[in-house]
Amino acid sequence: EYRLTNPPKPPATVEVMDGENRKHTLQVQVLGAEETWHTPSLLLASVGSSGGKVVFSQIRTLDPTEDVKQYGSTLNRNKICDIAFYQKVHLEVDPGQYESEETKFQALQKSDKARLEILQDLLSSHLGLSVAEKQGPLPAYTPGYFLGRHELKLDFLSALQPRLKADNILKLNLLSLQFCGKGVEPSKPTASLMPVFLHACPQRFSTVEYFENLHSEHIGRLLIFSEVMTSSMEGLDGAVLHHGLAVVACQQISGAGRSGNAWLSPEGCGMFSLQLHIRSDSYLGHHVPFLQHVVSLAVVLAICSQAGHEDVDLHLKWPNDIYVGDCIKVGGLVVKTIVDNTMTVCNIGVGMNLDNNVPTTCINALLRELKLAPLSLEKFLALVFTKLEKLLVTLEKGSSGVDQVRQLYYKYWLHSNCEVTVIGPQGSKQEVTILGIDDFGFLQVLAKDGCAFSVHPDGNSFDMLRGLIAPKVK
Known part of the structure; x- marks a missing residue:
């Protein structure tokens, strides 16, 4: 041996x-x-x-x-x-x-x-990280609350009726929703089951403030709120539900970002998921990848377009990150789609550092520095949903509407005329200048030889500090 x-x-x-x-x-x-x-x-x-x-x-x-x-x-x-x-x-x-x-x-x-x-x-x-001396237990899962106009909720439940199992349970991919009317004894909330109260209001979410600030026709008019759940995306994943339905969580146990990355979800983070139904014959139906840019723009506009907020230093990093200045990430989003002949169903997950100073900074910290009133979660959500619906309507006006949305996007993005290196799948390098985004939201660049081409977001990552666009490491 x-x-x-x-x-x-x-x-x-x-x-x-x-x-x-x-x-x-x-x-x-x-x-x-x-x-x-x-x-x-x-x-x-x-x-x-x-x-x-x-x-x-x-x-x-x-x-x-x-x-x-x-x-x-x-x-x-x-x-x-x-x-x-x-x-x-x-x-x-x-x-x-x-x-x-x-x-x-x-x-x-x-x-x-x-x-x-x-x-x-x-x-x-x-590694010099701040770590809590004692690890507390994970927060307990909580029930959900179905918020919206009574008639709209009834229409939603009526459309769902053929798909409901025993005890009014709707089975999604990873989560089941149990819709509980008056007098119904709810099941215990778990990672895989969330009881949803139809006729009760949550203590930690002001329905009055939310609906007073919401000026959309569809987006956000129906909302499921829960203090603690696995991930707000799981409240939508696996079913065609309702155009504009939002799921909001105060804390996520298993929040997820792009490419399967974990998304930290501390208290104070503004997190929601949204289901949109895009007609296949619409402009966006032909350019679905552009949607992620519209959503990130709506989040920034919801904050920066408010009176007195002009100096809030928020920017957009391609393809779907939100930054303070050019180096501190405070938000991001992920979009998952299902396509059929007449419609594309898009489930959008958004996370924004709204009122949590760690791990980086947050929107309300920026507002306090400018002597401005902080944003509540309710008002933030209502402003985002209102802006998003307006942008989607503008897009459908034709080329003039598309140009209008694109110019708004460029107002906040970080990359105008930046010179970067694009690395190909086989390691080839090309020095390029960023021109903008094309009709699909892909990054348009100009090579030294005068040839323009597009870089797709799904297969590449953008390292701004190194001026490098490279294939993602699998």
Whole structure:
């Protein structure tokens, strides 16, 4: 049997090349070692030039026993003894993921306190993040409240009737909604079931303030509000419901952004999802990708077009991020679509730092700096829905309406005449100047040879600090 008699030490520094063939020197520090073999299991790598840091917790080189099986006597025994086997450390894995595997679940539960302590130390001591000393329990799921004009709610429920299961339950992809009338005993709210009261008003949401500020005909006229749910998108996903129906949450347990990224949902964040039904024969029906830009513009206009708000420093980053200045992200959105012959159903999820100063800053902090009154969640939502409907109506006026919306978008976006590098799927590079967005909302750029082309948002990411548009890392 071969054993490591002299476990190797990682080098103090290593040189690596990035995707642009630039050389970087990393300082390497061992933070933790495996008990049996004493080989590193946690490494901290620091980039001196930029101050960037990364912790590696899943490190593995060649396993010496596997090497013997593969190479036999052709590999020098002394060489084998100098090769380390680095175990993988999964600090991100919660024991709850293995509840169905009793032995593994029990073992992980016993060490879970240590896992969280190590993770907390890594984030605070080595990555400089502010971490709460004690981790509180997740907030409990809460029921929903169906808000809107009585007649409109009745029409909605009547249209749903053929799809309702026993106990007035509508089954969506990941969430079931139980519509509860007067005298109905609601089920307990869970991650997969939300009772929705038809004839009650929530304590934490002012229906009076919301509807007083809402001046749309369709968008936001029906709204489901819940203090705590998995994700507002789950309240729409999996069914054609109603044009303009909104789902609003104060906190999301599993908020999601683009490409499956987690969306942090602290108290004070303005979060909603919206279902829009776009006619296939309309302008937007022929240019559905343009919708994400219209929605992000509506959010910015809802704030910046208010009297006295002209100096609020909000901007749009292509394709769908909202920034304070040119470096602090405070909002974003995701759009999911279902297309049939006559209609495109768009489920839109929006998250905006409205009244939460962390992790970056928020809209109300900007307003307070300008000695302006803060925005409530109710007024913010009503303003966004009103602006969005006006923009959608403007788009359908033909080329003049499209140009009007596009010019409003350019007023707030960050990229006019910016020079950037576009990296192709095979690594080719092209220096270009940004011209604007085309009819589909794709980024229009001009190459040095005078050739103009469009860059799609779905397959690329835009790094403004580096002036780089590159294929997304899968």
